[in-house]
Amino acid sequence: MPPTQGEHAHEHPKWLAHHFDTPFQQFDAAKLGMWVFIVTEVLMLGGLFVAYALYRSHETSVFVAAHHCLDKTFGVTNTVVLLLSSLTAALAVRSAQVGERSKTSLYLVITLLCACIFLGIKCMEYSHKVHEGLLPGHYFGHPYFDLNQTAHWYESLPARASMFFGLYFMMTGLHGLHVLIGMGILIWVLRRNIRGDFDRNYFTAVDIGALYWHLVDLVWIYLFPLLYLIE
Secondary structure, X not given: OOOOHHHHXXXXXXXXXXXXXOHHHHHHHHHXXXXXXXXXXXXXXXXXXXXXXXXXXXXXHHHHHHHOXXXXXXXXXXXXXXXXXXXXXXXXXXXXXXXXXXXXXXXXXXXXXXXXXXXXXXXXXXXXXXXXXXXXHHHOOOOOOOHHHHHHHHOOOOOOHHHHHHHHHHHHHHHHHHHHHHHHHHHHHHHHHHHOOOEOOEOHHHHHHHHXXXXXXXXXXXXXXXXXXXX
């Protein structure tokens, strides 16, 4: 005899979707879906990396000269900040797995603070580039900027350096957008954790959110040496 509606509800936790039979099935499906999404993200970002490789192979000396305009201190600091955020995201998952809700919230907050620091530094870096006229395309050396301040750059940079800055702004800007999206996901996870939605039996959203954040960190790990350390 099939179970009644009440028995069915009793057998299924409130967080288990009706179309899944077990919590493990739901977790595996969510994890698989996230990995498929990550593959699509890698394909999208991969196009920019291929474009970078092609342009750099044809304009090696230009790219090497242009990269000296980037502040390595900013780049290194942001790398350390994102690595720390990746660690705290992993610790948030671990805390959720063992049912430590307060620690989960703490690590999520630290991760979000690291994200804010990263974006703050990136905004400072963008501001410097804008004021120095180091911009993509025909905005490179725009006359509205103080050319006396930036003359030392133009003495050593060919006009084709605008290609480097075009890729720089496109790649780091797209990455920054992913950081913002990741922050939105983590804020949503944090609110649910504070509300008490997660325990040691159900922490799928924490795991999935952290997985997306690791993607954000991994992309920067590739961007940093390509843009800041090329020789």
